[in-house]
Amino acid sequence: xxxxxxxxxxxxxxxxxxxxxxxxxxxxxxxxxxxxxxxxxxxxxxxxxxxxxxxxxxxxxxxxxxxxxxxxxxxxxxxxxxxxxxxxxxxxxxxxxxxxxxxxxxxxxxxxxxxxxxxxxxxxxxxxxxxxxxxxxxxxxxxxxxxxxxxxxxxxxxxxxxxxxxxxxxxxxxxxxxxxxxxxxxxxxxxxxxxxxxxxxxxxxxxxxxxxxxxxxxxxxxxxxxxxxxxxxxxxxxxxxxxxxxxxxxxxxxxxxxxxxxxxxxxxxxxxxxxxxxxxxxxxxxxxxxxxxxxxxxxxxxxxxxxxxxxxxxxxxxxxxxxxxxxxxxxxxxxxxxxxxxxxxxxxxxxxxxxxxxxxxxxxxxxxxxxxxxxxxxxxxxxxxxxxxxxxxxxxxxxxxxxxxxxxxxxxxxxxxxxxxxxxxxxxxx
Amino acid sequence: xxxxxxxxxxxxxxxxxxxxxxxxxxxxxxxxxxxxxxxxxxxxxxxxxxxxxxxxxxxxxxxxxxxxxxxxxxxxxxxxxxxxxxxxxxxxxxxxxxxxxxxxxxxxxxxxxxxxxxxxxxxxxxxxxxxxxxxxxxxxxxxxxxxxxxxxxxxxxxxxxxxxxxxxxxxxxxxxxxxxxxxxxxxxxxxxxxxxxxxxxxxxxxxxxxxxxxxxxxxxxxxxxxxxxxxxxxxxxxxxxxxxxxxxxxxxxxxxxxxxxxxxxxxxxxxxxxxxxxxxxxxxxxxxxxxxxxxxxxxxxxxxxxxxxxxxxxxxxxxxxxxxxxxxxxxxxxxxxxxxxxxxxxxxxxxxxxxxxxxxxxxxxxxxxxxxxxxxxxxxxxxxxxxxxxxxxxxxxxxxxxxxxxxxxxxxxxxxxxxxxxxxxxxxxx
Numbered sequence: 001x002x003x004x005x006x007x008x009x010x011x012x013x014x015x016x017x018x019x020x021x022x023x024x025x026x027x028x029x030x031x032x033x034x035x036x037x038x039x040x041x042x043x044x045x046x047x048x049x050x051x052x053x054x055x056x057x058x059x060x061x062x063x064x065x066x067x068x069x070x071x072x073x074x075x076x077x078x079x080x081x082x083x084x085x086x087x088x089x090x091x092x093x094x095x096x097x098x099x100x101x102x103x104x105x106x107x108x109x110x111x112x113x114x115x116x117x118x119x120x121x122x123x124x125x126x127x128x129x130x131x132x133x134x135x136x137x138x139x140x141x142x143x144x145x146x147x148x149x150x151x152x153x154x155x156x157x158x159x160x161x162x163x164x165x166x167x168x169x170x171x172x173x174x175x176x177x178x179x180x181x182x183x184x185x186x187x188x189x190x191x192x193x194x195x196x197x198x199x200x201x202x203x204x205x206x207x208x209x210x211x212x213x214x215x216x217x218x219x220x221x222x223x224x225x226x227x228x229x230x231x232x233x234x235x236x237x238x239x240x241x242x243x244x245x246x247x248x249x250x251x252x253x254x255x256x257x258x259x260x261x262x263x264x265x266x267x268x269x270x271x272x273x274x275x276x277x278x279x280x281x282x283x284x285x286x287x288x289x290x291x292x293x294x295x296x297x298x299x300x301x302x303x304x305x306x307x308x309x310x311x312x313x314x315x316x317x318x319x320x321x322x323x324x325x326x327x328x329x330x331x332x333x334x335x336x337x338x339x340x341x342x343x344x345x346x347x348x349x350x351x352x353x354x355x356x357x358x359x360x361x362x363x364x365x366x367x368x369x370x371x372x373x374x375x376x377x378x379x380x381x382x383x384x385x386x387x388x389x390x391x392x393x394x395x396x397x398x399x400x401x402x403x404x405x406x407x408x409x410x411x412x413x414x415x416x417x418x419x420x421x422x423x424x425x426x427x428x429x430x
Numbered sequence: 431x432x433x434x435x436x437x438x439x440x441x442x443x444x445x446x447x448x449x450x451x452x453x454x455x456x457x458x459x460x461x462x463x464x465x466x467x468x469x470x471x472x473x474x475x476x477x478x479x480x481x482x483x484x485x486x487x488x489x490x491x492x493x494x495x496x497x498x499x500x501x502x503x504x505x506x507x508x509x510x511x512x513x514x515x516x517x518x519x520x521x522x523x524x525x526x527x528x529x530x531x532x533x534x535x536x537x538x539x540x541x542x543x544x545x546x547x548x549x550x551x552x553x554x555x556x557x558x559x560x561x562x563x564x565x566x567x568x569x570x571x572x573x574x575x576x577x578x579x580x581x582x583x584x585x586x587x588x589x590x591x592x593x594x595x596x597x598x599x600x601x602x603x604x605x606x607x608x609x610x611x612x613x614x615x616x617x618x619x620x621x622x623x624x625x626x627x628x629x630x631x632x633x634x635x636x637x638x639x640x641x642x643x644x645x646x647x648x649x650x651x652x653x654x655x656x657x658x659x660x661x662x663x664x665x666x667x668x669x670x671x672x673x674x675x676x677x678x679x680x681x682x683x684x685x686x687x688x689x690x691x692x693x694x695x696x697x698x699x700x701x702x703x704x705x706x707x708x709x710x711x712x713x714x715x716x717x718x719x720x721x722x723x724x725x726x727x728x729x730x731x732x733x734x735x736x737x738x739x740x741x742x743x744x745x746x747x748x749x750x751x752x753x754x755x756x757x758x759x760x761x762x763x764x765x766x767x768x769x770x771x772x773x774x775x776x777x778x779x780x781x782x783x784x785x786x787x788x789x790x791x792x793x794x795x796x797x798x799x800x801x802x803x804x805x806x807x808x809x810x811x812x813x814x815x816x817x818x819x820x821x822x823x824x825x826x827x828x829x830x831x832x833x834x835x836x837x838x839x840x841x842x843x844x845x846x847x848x849x850x851x852x853x854x855x856x857x858x859x860x
Contacts, residue, residue, distance in 0.1 A: 078827045081842030082835045084768065085786045099828070112827035119825075300772035300784055326842040338514065342730035347777045354730055356515045395549075397508045397542035398529070405512050412511030412756040416846065 004426055005032040007050065008386060010058035012039055013403045014065050014378045015362040018310075023403035029063060031384040034426035038380040058388050058421075062407055065376050066126025066385030066424065067330035068368030069320050070290035071226065071269040073131045074142055074155075075103050076323035077116040084326070088232040088299050093165070096323075100133045101167045109138035117145045121429065122418035124331045126385040127152040127372045129226050129267055129290070131199055134158045134170055136178045140185055147194045150429040152372060154224055156199025157182045159214065163204045176213045183221070193424075195224070202228040203239045203252050215257035218264055225258055226290075229268035229278075232301045236273050250278040250287075260285030265371060269319060272296050272304045279305075279312055288315040288371055291363065293340035294333055295324030303344045306337065307352035310359070317368020318360070330368075331415035334360045357408045388421035389414075434856055435462040437480065438816060440488035442469055443833045444495050444808045445792040448740075453833035459493060461814040464856035468810040488818050488851075492837055495806050496556025496815030496854065497760035498798030499750050500720035501656065501699040503561045504572055504585075505533050506753035507546040514756070518662040518729050523595070526753075530563045531597045539568035547575045551859065552848035554761045556815040557582040557802045559656050559697055559720070561629055564588045564600055566608045570615055577624045580859040582802065584654055586629025587612045589644065593634045606643045613651070623854075625654070632658040633669045633682050645687035648694055655688055656720075659698035659708075662731045666703050680708040680717075690715030695801060699749060702726050702734045709735075709742055718745040718801055721793065723770035724763055725754030733774045736767065737782035740789070747798020748790070760798075761845035764790045787838050818851035819844075 008029040016022035030037040030050045040046055076096065083095045102108045120128070130146075130153055132139040139157040146153050157179060161172045170178065179198070186196045198214055200206040206214075218225060230236050230249045239249045246252040250268070253259035259281065260266035268282065269290040282289065289309050296302060309316055318333045319325075325333070334357070341355035369376025375383045391410050401409070422429045438459040446452035452469075460467040460480045470476060506526060513525045532538045550558070560576075560583055562569040569587040576583050587609060591602045600608065609628070616626045628644055630636045636644075648655060660666050660679045669679045676682040680698070683689035689711065690696035698712065699720040712719065719739050726732060739746055748763045749755075755763070764787070771785035785793075799806025805813045821840050831839070852859045 081839035082831075084765075084838065084842065085784070102827075108827060115825045115827065297769045297772060300776055302776045303773065326839075335514075339727045342727060343733065343773060343777075346730055346732045347773075354515070395545045397532075397538060397545065401512075408514065409511035409756075412514065413846070416843070 004034060005050070006054040006056060007031070007046065008056045008058060008063055010061045010063040010388065011403050011406070012063045012378065013407050015358065015366050015376075018362050019356065019358055021358045021361065021404045021407070025403060026059065029378055029386070031426050034384055036378045036380055036382045036384050039378050060392060061420065062389040062391060062403065062410065064387050064389065064407065065365045065369070065378060065382075066387055066422070067124040067364045068317055068372065068376060069125045069128035069330050070267050070288060070317035070368050070371060071292055071319035072128055072322050072328070074113060074116050075100050075133050077119070077328065078112045080323045080328070081326040084298050088235055088301065091299060097165050097168055101165070103133040103135050103138045106138060106141065109135075109141055113138070113142045113145055117149050117151075119328055121149050121151060121422070123328045124387055124419050125151070125328070126387070126422065126424050127369070127375065129154045129197060129371070131156055131158055131201075131226070134160055134168055134175070136182045139182060143186065143189070143191065143194045147191050150193065150424055150427060152193045152424055154195050154197035154226070156197040156226055159200045159210060160205040161210050162207050172207055172210045175210055179214070179217070198223050198225040200227050200258065202235070203249065204235070204242060208256075211256040211258060218257055219262070222264060224265040226267040226269070227253065227258070229253075229271050230273040231270035231296070232299065233273060248275060248278040250274070250281050254281060254285075260287035267371065269321060270296060270301065270304065271309070272302045274305070279309060279314065283312055283314050286315060288317055290319035290321070291316055291337060292319040292321035292325060292333070293336040294327065295321035297336070297340065298326065299324045303340045303348065305344065305349075305352065306341050306355055307344070310355070315367075315370065316363050317371060318364045327416055329416050330364050331411050334364050334411050335415060337363065357411070358404070361407070384423055384426040386423040387419045390420045434464060435480070436484040436486060437461070437476065438486045438488060438493055440491045440493040440818065441833050441836070442493045442808065443837050445788065445796050445806075448792050449786065449788055451788045451791065451834045451837070455833060456489065459808055459816070461856050464814055466808045466810055466812045466814050469808050490822055491850065492819040492821060492833065492840065494817050494819065494837065495795045495799070495808060495812075496817055496852070497554040497794045498747055498802065498806060499555045499558035499760050500697050500718060500747035500798050500801060501722055501749035502558055502752045502758070504543060504546050505530050505563050507549070507758065508542045510753045510758070511756040514728050518665055518731065521729060527595050527598055531595070533563040533565050533568045536568060536571065539565075539571055543568070543572045543575055547579050547581075549758050551579050551581060551852070553758045554817055554849050555581070555758070556817070556852065556854050557799070557805065559584045559627060559801070561586055561588055561631075561656070564590055564598055564605070566612045569612060573616065573619070573621065573624045577621050580623065580854055580857060582623045582854055584625050584627035584656070586627040586656055589630045589640060590635040591640050592637050602637055602640045602643075605640055609644070609647070628653050628655040630657050630688065632665070633679065634665070634672060638686075641686040641688060648687055649692070652694060654695040656697040656699070657683065657688070659683075659701050660703040661700035661726070662729065663703060678705060678708040680704065680711050684711060684715070690717035697801065699751060700726060700731065700734060701739070702732045704735070709739060709744065713742050713744050716745060718747055720749035720751070721746055721767060722749040722751035722755060722763075723766040724757065725751035727766070727770065728756065729754045733770045733778065735774065735779075735782065736771050736785055737774070740785070745797075745800065746793050747801060748794045757846055759846050760794050761841050764794050764841050765845060767793065787841070788834070791837070814853055814856040816853040817849045820850045
């Protein structure tokens with residue numbers, strides 16, 4: 001039996017295109033060396049060379065690609081689902097910042113991050129991009145824990161040197177130096193699954209001087225970057241006051257070389273209030289939209305113009321944005337994205353058609369997956385991120401549901417449940 | 431030990447007012463003869479006369495009133511969470527009507543309704559108002575099953591004599607005669623938990639002649655009534671074409687005496703597009719709004735002006751509207767209502783403040799509960815509908831959460847899970 005080679009049998013569903021699902025009832029997914037070697041409908045169609053691969057028989061279960069979470073705050077997981085009756089800035093100051101301050105303490109961080117990693121492991125997420133806090137040491141602790149879990153992630157130590165409480169504010173110098181030290185530490189650790197990502201929290205929390213230094217780092221080392229963009233109207237106005245010379249919020253990053261382009265993978269969370277110029281700049285620079293409908297709803301930010309971004313051909317993935325979002329499951333975000341797009345169509349712009357289930361599924365898989373490489377599909381050559389979902393226990397009198405009906409139903413009514421098995425890059429995590 | 435008398439110990443939360451929760455950590459809820467005799471903080475405060483009541487010790491668990499679902503379609507539960515990429519009229523014709531037609535068959539109905547009643551029993555719902563289908567016999571079957579479950583409900587045989595497929599359309603005469611027969615059968619059965627409720631589906635599906643006859647029945651017998659109102663823009667336009675003489679959709683019911691008033695309890699589901707005049711008529715006639723944010727979102731209907739209705743002092747309860755809504759849990763509808771109100775405030779009218787968690791909880795308990803009598807609270811004299819919720823297994827590093835924080839968190843992240851125990855009118859169902 002060849003090493004790292006296996007075949008999965010079950011009810012396979014993945015995106016055939018941006019608008020269509022491919023369904024293979026009782027099909028076979030063939031994997032070798034961490035990648036998909038393709039799928040087939042019948043046993044006889046399995047290529048000669050793969051016939052002796054180990055078979056995982058998941059007959060009757062749904063087999064789908066891993067889901068990808070482009071934006072999540074690890075330290076906020078501890079207060080998911082609470083303190084929801086407020087807007088962004090009030091929410092940051094009254095609860096979020098005081099809670100994040102606790103991550104200066106190693107013991108507290110260990111307890112909290114253990115829960116976070118364990119729940120994420122059980123969730124449909126295969127790979128993700130996370131914020132930690134300003135604290136270098138516990139950021140490294142989180143990276144160690146994720147590395148050990150087998151999940152793959154970009155994780156970023158947060159930079160903040162203004163407009164936040166004293167107990168969290170770094171000096172410009174120490175923010176930069178701690179970032180350098182963190183990058184060095186990370187390099188020494190030779191992680192297989194985890195990579196660092198530069199993480200200036202957002203324009204209001206970083207001085208120009210710090211941003212310039214981070215821009216220099218990006219140019220020097222070609223790092224990935226994640227931040228927030230045009231989430232909330234008061235925040236957008238605030239950025240306009242802070243950076244009167246910038247055309248828009250995106251441009252305020254662009255001026256420091258922190259808005260993609262030059263081959264630097266960049267994610268901006270939210271983009272609820274991104275106008276056409278900002279969106280065009282994202283398109284030009286290949287910046288990813290981390291679409292976070294659940295969070296945008298909870299913090300009363302609004303609805304991002306998802307269909308516009310799709311029509312413009314932007315890079316888009318879905319995101320839970322815990323704890324603005326209260327679920328760690330990107331499966332739930334699929335249905336939240338659909339629901340948000342329906343309300344956008346109805347209440348904001350009736351030329352922007354609601355997003356369909358297959359479209360939202362594509363964003364959750366191939367869309368967000370592309371940030372991490374060739375992931376999110378079972379087409380030949382994609383990395384083998386695979387979820388086994390159990391839906392046999394969801395009762396209905398209706399017989400003969402199609403695989404896409406079962407998957408849609410699972411997303412709407414069982415999206416929060418743990419997956420049954422998960423493979424990342426061909427490795428079975430459980 | 432006195433019959434039907436007991437005390438529940440645990441972490442008690444219920445609405446103290448429309449905007450505030452009352453929290454009693456490790457408190458006592460005293461019940462007798464199906465009603466609350468009040469709550470207290472310490473054992474010593476339990477009145478002398480109640481000291482020998484049986485004690486249920488649920489220390490550490492959340493104890494809240496039952497939730498009430500003012501609008502749910504029992505036959506649609508079989509396809510919850512599927513076929514979501516369409517609007518109301520298309521959704522009715524392509525999937526809903528063909529599926530409802532199956533309820534002419536007793537065997538299919540038995541299979542489907544068994545699942546419905548079993549899942550509803552496990553859910554937070556204590557009492558509900560349900561549509562069945564046009565079929566009298568299987569409506570009675572459903573009523574029998576709900577009666578046996580111990581849940582309390584108003585259940586209505588649907589009337590439809592126009593604008594629906596032949597396989598579901600009744601003649602005007604048979605629709606009326608079957609309704610009479612159903613009311614007689616129901617009376618004979620001497621139900622304790624279940625009551626009939628007149629259920630003309632909506633204006634487009636009932637001729638004037640049928641509506642007149644139903645209006646006569648209401649006048650004669652003082653029956654309750656449930657229907658749909660101003661759900662979707664195309665539907666509202668359609669009603670305007672069908673009833674050009676009516677001031678608004680509500681008035682189209684009012685002309686037949688089918689819009690409350692005269693002491694007839696009346697529920698109208700949705701009210702997404704109800705203008706001020708329609709809302710005033712509802713207020714005048716005491717008509718209940720069954721607010722169904724999840725369904726309104728899924729079928730792309732829009733967002734109902736909940737804050738307006740609250741400010742006007744209308745009768746309001748929450749509703750799942752399965753299968754426009756995909757969850758049977760009113761706990762989830764609490765958070766959906768909050769989220770919808772935030773988007774309404776942000777996108778439609780910034781004078782209409784988002785609804786808070788305590789406000790939405792009030793609607794789910796006392797608000798909807800009042801339709802069934804004095805239910806939804808633990809104040810003395812309210813019927814003892816009680817839910818025991820388990821949240822000890824939701825891990826967090828944060829210590830010392832308040833009861834309202836725990837309840838909010840439960841609603842956001844565990845709203846779909848089965849409750850641990852349920853009492854209705856003082857009877858423990860499980």
